Amino acid sequence: MTDWGVMFDLSVTFADLSDDEIIFLEKHGVNIDELINAKSLGALYKRILREGNAYLAINTSPCKKYGHKIRNRHGHCVQCNTAYFSHRKRKNVQGYLYMAYSKIKKIYKVGACEEIANREKSLNKQKYGCADDWEILFNVRLDACYTVENLIHNELIENRISGFRLSGSYEDARELYSFNDIDEATEVILEILSKLGFI
Numbered sequence: 001m002t003d004w005g006v007m008f009d010l011s012v013t014f015a016d017l018s019d020d021e022i023i024f025l026e027k028h029g030v031n032i033d034e035l036i037n038a039k040s041l042g043a044l045y046k047r048i049l050r051e052g053n054a055y056l057a058i059n060t061s062p063c064k065k066y067g068h069k070i071r072n073r074h075g076h077c078v079q080c081n082t083a084y085f086s087h088r089k090r091k092n093v094q095g096y097l098y099m100a101y102s103k104i105k106k107i108y109k110v111g112a113c114e115e116i117a118n119r120e121k122s123l124n125k126q127k128y129g130c131a132d133d134w135e136i137l138f139n140v141r142l143d144a145c146y147t148v149e150n151l152i153h154n155e156l157i158e159n160r161i162s163g164f165r166l167s168g169s170y171e172d173a174r175e176l177y178s179f180n181d182i183d184e185a186t187e188v189i190l191e192i193l194s195k196l197g198f199i
């Protein structure tokens with residue numbers, strides 16, 4: 001297999017992404033290490049993705065409809081059609097369900113990811129929910145982390161923070177919640193996980 005990384009600079013940092021792109025990728029559970037930078041690649045990014053080197057490319061040619069620049073290995077704009085994520089989410093992806101807390105904003109985030117080691121750092125770097133003091137309170141390893149994440153989000157409707165202002169644009173803050181305190185938050189999540197038979 002060609003080592004494309006030697007021939008091209010494929011690396012992606014947060015500085016390569018707009019706030020909207022960061023929020024979009026976060027929402028769909030895509031980590032920064034699953035991206036390549038298509039800046040100098042032309043259409044070659046498709047081949048590189050197809051070879052299994054990454055999941056999505058950023059800095060592709062803008063989509064016709066809205067000028068989005070994130071595409072999949074078929075060359076489709078994933079921001080115009082988020083159905084491209086459903087396949088991935090339905091799969092039994094092993095990963096972690098976690099709860100994070102921002103002491104300053106007094107908000108909680110319930111999310112899922114495949115790699116937990118750098119999650120706290122990436123939340124703070126992204127200033128997710130306009131907070132940069134995220135602390136991961138606990139995480140649980142699961143066989144179908146995104147499926148469980150969806151189930152939990154559905155159970156938490158009453159605690160959801162709506163219309164939260166994220167990085168200057170209103171997003172459906174499906175992953176942000178409020179609780180009376182950390183004990184209550186932890187208890188609620190563990191109870192749901194136990195009720196659903198996951199722990």
Ligand SMILES: [Zn+2]
Pocket residue numbers: 063064065066067068077078079080
């Ligand atoms: Zn688009």
